[in-house]
Amino acid sequence: MSKIPVKQIDSADKCSRCHASYCCTYFTHQIDTPRSMSDFDTLLWQVSHEQTEIYKDEDGWFLLLTTRCQHLQDDGRCGIYEVRPQICRDHSNDNCEFDGLCGPDDFDLYFRTHDDLDAYCRKRFRKWDKRFALFAKQS
Numbered sequence: 049m050s051k052i053p054v055k056q057i058d059s060a061d062k063c064s065r066c067h068a069s070y071c072c073t074y075f076t077h078q079i080d081t082p083r084s085m086s087d088f089d090t091l092l093w094q095v096s097h098e099q100t101e102i103y104k105d106e107d108g109w110f111l112l113l114t115t116r117c118q119h120l121q122d123d124g125r126c127g128i129y130e131v132r133p134q135i136c137r138d139h140s141n142d143n144c145e146f147d148g149l150c151g152p153d154d155f156d157l158y159f160r161t162h163d164d165l166d167a168y169c170r171k172r173f174r175k176w177d178k179r180f181a182l183f184a185k186q187s
């Protein structure tokens with residue numbers, strides 16, 4: 049799930065059954081690989097926002113934002129089909145989200161909440177609970 053999922057309207061049978069239940073309702077954004085406590089502290093802030101999750105897969109680290117495209121119509125069709133962005137045009141419905149492609153089972157790491165990520169950081173960094181004092185010394 050390393051690219052923004054979008055809808056391919058042309059393959060009518062498959063997409064009409066799906067009604068864009070999967071694509072067009074979220075996007076992903078690749079981020080730099082987090083390494084330091086400061087990096088992970090920033091990720092904690094990001095994952096604290098509603099409808100924002102973080103995952104890592106073979107392509108790297110990503111924010112996953114579950115947010116429906118404003119152009120997705122109630123009938124599952126694209127409201128700006130003729131001028132839809134290129135990334136939407138490039139997306140194929142061959143082996144797409146409808147088929148179960150690229151879900152949480154494919155992630156190496158998956159953080160849905162602040163507490164998920166905080167627990168991971170606590171294991172990863174011995175001084176995680178002292179990070180604010182350490183940040184203050186570094187500034």
Ligand code: SF4
Pocket residue numbers: 054055056062063066067068069070071072140141144145146147
């Ligand atoms: S998830 Fe796949 S089948 Fe469903 S609308 Fe999108 S491209 Fe079509």
Ligand code: SF4
Pocket residue numbers: 053054055056071072117118119120121125126127128129132133136
């Ligand atoms: S612009 Fe159209 S095809 Fe692209 S994500 Fe939005 S509804 Fe889907």
